[in-house]
Amino acid sequence: MPGDTGGRHTAGAPTTHKNQEDCILMKKMMKVEGMHCAGCSGRLKRLLEALPAVESAAADHAAGTAEVTLRGDLPDDTLKTTVEKAGFTLVRVESVE
Numbered sequence: 001m002p003g004d005t006g007g008r009h010t011a012g013a014p015t016t017h018k019n020q021e022d023c024i025l026m027k028k029m030m031k032v033e034g035m036h037c038a039g040c041s042g043r044l045k046r047l048l049e050a051l052p053a054v055e056s057a058a059a060d061h062a063a064g065t066a067e068v069t070l071r072g073d074l075p076d077d078t079l080k081t082t083v084e085k086a087g088f089t090l091v092r093v094e095s096v097e
Helices: 002-022 038-049 076-085
Strands: 026-033 054-060 065-070 089-096
Touching: 026 076, 038 054, 038 065, 038 076, 076 089
Parallel strands: none
Antiparallel strands: 026 065, 026 089, 054 065
């Protein structure tokens, strides 16, 4: 009997996760110049995650890249403004499938 209760509880979790994934439209990868340390990439990550359409963000100072996972439309100009607000230069933006 305890297995039945666990099964019903577990069955509900993937549905919620799937619904969240259905909202994600795309990922965008950016080439960013000017990040020199983990503090730089952390600052950019926080600013990107504060944008309303961003589900999650990552920045890598060593690679000079940042990536956002979007749950809605976000113009490249908004990404550029955010990168510049953090003190860096946006070189290019590419949609990732």
